[in-house]
Amino acid sequence: VSSVELAQQFLDRVKREDEKYNSFITVSEEQALAEAKAADEMRAAGKATPWTGVPFAHKDIFCTNGVRTTCGSKMLENFVPPYDATVTANFRAAGAVCLGKTNMDEFAMGSSSESSYYGATTNPWGLGAGDKRVPGGSSGGSAAAVAARLVPAATGTDTGGSIRQPAALCGITGLKPTYGRVSRYGMIAFASSLDQGGPMARTAEDAALMMNVMAGHDPKDSTCIDRAVPDYTATLNEPLKGLKIGLPKEYFSDQLSPAMEEQVRNAIREYEKLGATVKEVSLPNAKLAIAAYYVIAPAEASANLSRFDGVRYGYRCEDPKDLMDMYTRTRAEGFGSEVKRRILVGTYALSHGYYDAYYLQAQKVRRLIQQDFLNAFKDVDVLMSPVTPSPAFAQGEKTTDPVAMYLEDVFTIAINLAGIPAMSVPAGFVDGLPVGLQIIGDHFSEARLLNAAHQFQ
Numbered sequence: 317v318s319s320v321e322l323a324q325q326f327l328d329r330v331k332r333e334d335e336k337y338n339s340f341i342t343v344s345e346e347q348a349l350a351e352a353k354a355a356d357e358m359r360a361a362g363k364a365t366p367w368t369g370v371p372f373a374h375k376d377i378f379c380t381n382g383v384r385t386t387c388g389s390k391m392l393e394n395f396v397p398p399y400d401a402t403v404t405a406n407f408r409a410a411g412a413v414c415l416g417k418t419n420m421d422e423f424a425m426g427s428s429s430e431s432s433y434y435g436a437t438t439n440p441w442g443l444g445a446g447d448k449r450v451p452g453g454s455s456g457g458s459a460a461a462v463a464a465r466l467v468p469a470a471t472g473t474d475t476g477g478s479i480r481q482p483a484a485l486c487g488i489t490g491l492k493p494t495y496g497r498v499s500r501y502g503m504i505a506f507a508s509s510l511d512q513g514g515p516m517a518r519t520a521e522d523a524a525l526m527m528n529v530m531a532g533h534d535p536k537d538s539t540c541i542d543r544a545v546p547d548y549t550a551t552l553n554e555p556l557k558g559l560k561i562g563l564p565k566e567y568f569s570d571q572l573s574p575a576m577e578e579q580v581r582n583a584i585r586e587y588e589k590l591g592a593t594v595k596e597v598s599l600p601n602a603k604l605a606i607a608a609y610y611v612i613a614p615a616e617a618s619a620n621l622s623r624f625d626g627v628r629y630g631y632r633c634e635d636p637k638d639l640m641d642m643y644t645r646t647r648a649e650g651f652g653s654e655v656k657r658r659i660l661v662g663t664y665a666l667s668h669g670y671y672d673a674y675y676l677q678a679q680k681v682r683r684l685i686q687q688d689f690l691n692a693f694k695d696v697d698v699l700m701s702p703v704t705p706s707p708a709f710a711q712g713e714k715t716t717d718p719v720a721m722y723l724e725d726v727f728t729i730a731i732n733l734a735g736i737p738a739m740s741v742p743a744g745f746v747d748g749l750p751v752g753l754q755i756i757g758d759h760f761s762e763a764r765l766l767n768a769a770h771q772f773q
């Protein structure tokens with residue numbers, strides 16, 4: 317089939333099926349068909365890449381030239397970017413066909429994709445069996461779309477777990493790369509020192525193919541690292557004999573149910589069969605990660621979100637009386653409650669007199685957490701743990717309890733503070749719902765993580 321025919325089939329399927337999941341905010345049919353036509357021309361000219369003509373979707377946090385980019389917020393309901401994020405441009409250059417933009421928690425703040433202004437996304441797993449389940453978040457639209465086979469792959473972003481947690485809850489594969497491996501240019505900022513874009517796909521092999529397109533130096537992002545990009549597919553089949561696996565004892569605590577622990581331990585036993593060795597390690601400061609994150613991330617968010625003021629782009633309130641009225645009403649009407657909570661917390665933590673007590677302390681804790689990981693990697697090659705404390709929870713279960721929602725990320729958040737890469741790999745089921753195995757590596761060890769995940773799949 318031609319890329320145009322393929323794109324049309326996928327678009328029809330999205331339009332037919334997505335009523336059940338609400339995994340897309342925008343389906344960009346016209347642009348998708350134009351990209352598919354360009355892909356057919358690329359192929360005819362002998363310039364095809366592995367991505368040419370392949371349908372996929374972007375999380376609605378990546379700016380897409382000419383296609384509305386909302387970040388899950390009313391604030392950006394009518395925002396059509398005049399430029400592409402670097403990640404978007406890279407997929408475009410490879411000839412991939414973007415079908416649209418996937419649903420997400422507003423400004424990527426959340427763990428359930430319920431804080432989206434465009435309605436909650438539903439997990440394809442567990443449908444028809446009691447309560448509807450959340451797909452996780454914030455990249456829940458991407459995870460649900462891949463799990464429902466609406467697209468073979470989708471981009472995500474991970475600030476504290478937003479690729480890995482939804483991947484785990486939807487039974488797909490997700491990778492949060494090393495901070496600085498993938499450009500953040502044109503990726504709407506939440507917490508700039510933690511945000512990182514990455515692949516969400518069915519398998520590690522597909523994730524590796526995505527990384528080949530996503531990773532690389534970008535002069536437009538000063539935190540993006542200038543370092544050669546390997547072919548991530550080249551080492552997928554390396555044998556794992558002799559791989560040293562560490563199990564952080566703090567991640568096998570009473571926060572984890574026995575059924576979850578059993579699935580994770582079964583997965584680790586498979587690695588032993590493949591010739592890996594396993595030992596217990598300790599991350600003594602891991603327990604401080606949630607507290608440090610919920611100072612640092614809101615602090616950075618409060619600064620990043622100050623640009624949404626009704627002046628330059630995005631939502632503006634009706635008939636402002638004066639400038640102050642415009643600022644306050646625009647922000648009061650344009651942001652949802654979780655975003656406002658973060659702005660308040662962050663502004664407080666950065667204010668005079670509290671900066672030393674909260675922000676500076678959190679930065680010191682962050683360094684200790686990073687050091688724990690670096691110490692562990694002197695002894696072992698990778699760490700393995702659960703991704704989440706439990707499988708997908710019911711919609712509405714945690715919406716009125718922000719702290720319960722924050723605890724969804726107990727096993728993922730420290731990784732962002734340390735800047736290291738980690739993956740979520742499907743590792744069985746609990747109560748008929750998928751659960752994930754987390755594989756954590758040292759800086760720039762993405763190829764090794766993908767290799768380990770591929771051998772397990």
Ligand code: GLN
Pocket residue numbers: 424425426427453454473474475476477478479506613722725
């Ligand atoms: N759940 C975390 C939060 O709400 C992480 C979100 C993310 O990684 N974007 O901040």
